Amino acid sequence: MTPYAWALLGLVLGAGLGALVVWLVVRRAAHKVRGQIVNRHHLGEILAPLRAAVVVVSEADFVLAASDFARTVGMARGSSLFPAEVGNLLTDARREQRILECDLRLAGPAGEPVQLAVRAVPLSNGAAVVIGEDRSEDLRFSETRRDFVANISHELKTPIGAIGLLAEAADSAAEDPAAVHRFLGKLTKETRRLNELVSQIIALSRLQAADPMLAAHEVHLAQVLEAAVARCTEIAEAGGISISVQAQPGLQVVGDAEELETAVTNLVQNAVAYSEPGARVAVTSSIADDQMIEIRVSDNGIGISADDQLRIFERFFRVDAGRSRASGGTGLGLSIVKHVAVAHGGEVVVWSRVGHGSTFTLRLPRSREGISE
Ligand code: ADP
Secondary structure: OOHHHHHHHHHHHHHHHHHHHHHHHHHHHHHHHHHHHHOHHHHHHHHOOOOOEEEEEOOOOOEEEEOHHHHHOOOEEOOEEOOHHHHHHHHHHHHHOOOEEEEEEEEOOOOOEEEEEEEEEEOOOOOEEEEEEEOHHHHHHHHHHHHHHHHHHHHHHHHHHHHHHHHHHHHHOOOOHHHHHHHHHHHHHHHHHHHHHHHHHHHHHHHHHOOHHHHOEEEEHHHHHHHHHHHHHHHHHHOOOEEEEEEOOOOEEEEOHHHHHHHHHHHHHHHHHOOOOOOEEEEEEEEOOOOEEEEEEEEOOOOOOHHHHOOOOOOOOOOOHHHHHHOOOOOOHHHHHHHHHHHOOOEEEEEEEOOOEEEEEEEEEOOOOOOOO
């Protein structure tokens, strides 16, 4: 063979070998990719941590893999798909060759209702995926909002109805100045109540809409306490109740001064409203530990039973609705306090004994600025 022929043979052999190597690499890669897609074990590993209920089924609706959540809510049991609605939805989706959806209510691990938005997705190879997105939180939110609106409507109706009746009564008693004076006094009281209720509703919805920490700044607690107590002094004096303030100097938190003042005012107002004449209310602020400061509002008033303590932070909950209304209460004060506490990264807790009094403690993260220990 001539050198030229040798060179040509070498080139052909080299190219052939190269092509073989490329083919082997591609085949191996393709195998790997195919293996990753079809391997049930790997699929199970991928699906397991998903927050949604995801189930992959074969052509014969045999469960190939499922997320842990799908198994927790019982959408996949062993190798079967549950409940029947999901199976029917999948059958329809396959027949129509398109994604179909339905809402489904299942039970969580503790029997709590789990609301799922389910989609059945047929795949080209005959298999299918069922995806159930957890909508329980949305459902709870809309239920809470519905209850809230129903409560607000009810609460507004009472003073508005009373104002209408009192106006009519004053009008028909025009000949009797003493009666007119009496009716107008009550009218003023109901108007104030309506005003307070509307202000509290606006305060609560503002709190829910905006994060106070977005425009947070250093707040001097001593000033907050002084301002809150100043707002309650008149009503306390009228009820023969004394208020003392003891603020540890230099304490600051990061937050919204106005909201913090509203929260402390609500606590002091309650301490005054739910105490008898001659009672004492003490308002203090101090360092709780390395992380937190505490604002305490204590009274030796009527106290709250253990059962009621579990509910007093709910919107519109009152132990004694008559007493609350008589003192201008709206049933929203403590839920506002709780919102403010949580929005500032803190909490509010209560200690109370019926007939002995109550202490509400607002715990807030402390700011290092201006602290002199
Ligand atoms: P309200 O406007 O009725 O005071 P809140 O949300 O502030 O509404 O309080 C809810 C209920 O908790 C009150 O109606 C009252 O029954 C009870 N409560 C709150 N603070 C005190 C307190 N310091 N002492 C006794 N009961 C209290």
